[in-house]
Amino acid sequence: MRSLLLAVVVAAPSLAQTPAMTNSQTAQPIVLHADRIIDGRGKVISGGSVTVLGAKISKVDASSAGTATYDLKGLTLLPGLIDAHSHLSWYFNRKGRYHTRGDGDSTAQEMLSMAGNAYTTLMSGVTTIQSPGSTEDKDLREWIALGQIPGPRVLTSLGPISSPRLTPDSMRAIVRRRKAEGADVIKIFASASIRDNGAQTLTDEQLQAVCGEAKAQGMRTMVHAHSAESIKASVLAGCDQIEHGVYATDEVLKLMADRGVYFDPQVCLVFRNYLDNRAKFEGIGNYNEAGFAAMEKAIPLATAMFTRAIHTPGLKVIFGTDAVAGAHGRNVEELVCRVEAGKQSPMDAITSATSLGAEALHLGGQIGSIAPGFEADLIAVQGDPTKDITALRRVMFVMKGGRVYKNEK
Numbered sequence: 001m002r003s004l005l006l007a008v009v010v011a012a013p014s015l016a017q018t019p020a021m022t023n024s025q026t027a028q029p030i031v032l033h034a035d036r037i038i039d040g041r042g043k044v045i046s047g048g049s050v051t052v053l054g055a056k057i058s059k060v061d062a063s064s065a066g067t068a069t070y071d072l073k074g075l076t077l078l079p080g081l082i083d084a085h086s087h088l089s090w091y092f093n094r095k096g097r098y099h100t101r102g103d104g105d106s107t108a109q110e111m112l113s114m115a116g117n118a119y120t121t122l123m124s125g126v127t128t129i130q131s132p133g134s135t136e137d138k139d140l141r142e143w144i145a146l147g148q149i150p151g152p153r154v155l156t157s158l159g160p161i162s163s164p165r166l167t168p169d170s171m172r173a174i175v176r177r178r179k180a181e182g183a184d185v186i187k188i189f190a191s192a193s194i195r196d197n198g199a200q201t202l203t204d205e206q207l208q209a210v211c212g213e214a215k216a217q218g219m220r221t222m223v224h225a226h227s228a229e230s231i232k233a234s235v236l237a238g239c240d241q242i243e244h245g246v247y248a249t250d251e252v253l254k255l256m257a258d259r260g261v262y263f264d265p266q267v268c269l270v271f272r273n274y275l276d277n278r279a280k281f282e283g284i285g286n287y288n289e290a291g292f293a294a295m296e297k298a299i300p301l302a303t304a305m306f307t308r309a310i311h312t313p314g315l316k317v318i319f320g321t322d323a324v325a326g327a328h329g330r331n332v333e334e335l336v337c338r339v340e341a342g343k344q345s346p347m348d349a350i351t352s353a354t355s356l357g358a359e360a361l362h363l364g365g366q367i368g369s370i371a372p373g374f375e376a377d378l379i380a381v382q383g384d385p386t387k388d389i390t391a392l393r394r395v396m397f398v399m400k401g402g403r404v405y406k407n408e409k
C-alpha cells in the first residue's frame, strides 16, 4: 500500500459488540470533500462534504466550503459496501490447493489466512460482511471489532445447520445454543449444492423448527436454497433471507416479495471464481467433473433468474457474493456482473450493497447510509459508479467507524 494511513486519533468501536466509546466528545472532526456523494438510498449530492466525529457521521452538507481534512477531488464518496454472504475462512493453502481440515495447516495458520482475507476485503471497499458460518469467525469478529487487526465488521452464524438427520427438536436446541454462543444469524441449508442438483434437503417441518425457533429467539435466518420448492418451503416456514436461488421461478420470486423476504442471488463471481481456480479445488468433495459442469451451466441460468428477480415488484434483492477462496477482495466484480450481465441499474446495485443490505442485517439505522448519526463507514472511488459501475474497482479511500484504513488519493 503506497500510503496506507492508520489514523490513531479515533478508536473504532464495534457495532453492538463492545461498549460504545465516548471519543465523540474528545475527537477532532474529520471533514471529507468529494466530487459527489452517493448516500446509499438512491440520492446523489454533487460536491458536498461529510463531517465525521469519532466513529459517526455528524453532518452531511450540500456545499463544500471550508477546509477538508481529506480532499477527495475526482472521487465519489459512498457508504462502505455490505456483503451479505462471504466466507473469510476459505483460502488456498501454500500448496496452491483449497484449504481443508487435515491438509496440515495449523489453526494459527488458518487464522492468519482469515486475517489476510479480512484485510483484502476491507481494502476493496467492503466494510461489513455476513459470514454464513465458521466457528473461527467469533474470534475474527472480536479482534477486528477491537481494532487489533484491519477487516470489515463481521456478522456470523458461527456454523450452519444442514443435516437432514437432525430432529426438529434438536434443531431448535442448536438455534438456542448458537444464540448463547453469540451468533448474529442462523444459517440453514434447505437444499443441496448447485454441484449436486440443488434439490430440497430439509423437510418443511425441519425448516419450520429452525426458522420458528430463531424467530422466537429474536434471531434472523439465512437459507441456502436453489430449487423453487426449497425456496417456497423456506419462505412459508418464516425464514428471513434466501441465498442463491438459481432455480427460482416467477412464483417463488413473487412469494418472497409478498412475504418481505430478502433475496441474495449471485450472477457470476462465485461461479467464475471456481472455474478460474478449478485446479485448486478439483478432486476435493463435489468439486469434480460433474460439479464444474453444473457451475458452468448455472451462469446463464443465474443471470436470467437475477434479471427476473430485479423486475419482480417489491422483491428486496440484496448484495452477497458467496466469496470463497480466491474471491476475497474481488467482491465488487459481482456488482459489475449484476449491472453488465444482469441489467441492473448501477444505482440499484449500489443501494443493494448499502442501505438495503443494512436493512436485511437489521442494521438499517446504523450502517449503509451517509446520514448524520450513522457509523462513519465511507469509501471513495475514482469516477462516477452511477455512470460506470467499474468505478467500484478503483477504491482509493476506506474509512470504517471513523478510522481511515486506506488513503491512496
Ligand SMILES: [Zn+2]
Residues within 6 Å of the ligand: 085, 087, 132, 322
Ligand atoms: Zn456460501
